[in-house]
Amino acid sequence: MKPDISSFEDIHFIITKFYDKLLIDKKMAPFFEEIVQHNHLEKHIQVIANFWNDILFDTLLYRENVMQKHLTKSAMMAFQKEHFSIWTSYFLTTIDTYFFGLNATTMKNRALSIATVMQLKMNCY
Secondary structure: OOOOOOHHHHHHHHHHHHHHHHHOOOOOOOHHHHHOOOOHHHHHHHHHHHHHHHHHHHHOOOOOOOOHHHHHHHOOOOOHHHHHHHHHHHHHHHHHHHHHOOOHHHHHHHHHHHHHHHHOOOOOO
């Protein structure tokens, strides 16, 4: 049986595996070209892991505005509904591949909720 997500290390693992998928997807990779070119991928993964750690374990590691980050990026490279579909598919599949339980379900549900809000705010829905 698969374990539930129980630590920051589990979250970091999920985000790393998730980005492995995003970075080889021709439709998603362009959003991360600058991060990869500047060798900031590990820092980016750390920030995203902090965000999810706050959500799952009520910590206060993430200090940025996630919505504003995506609005700024979208102004340079417009997000479309298809991008959100790909993102959620990879995210949910990554979690399901390695974990099962309450925290895994919470992470997936929150991801879907966040994706919906972002699509609404970016007029992609």
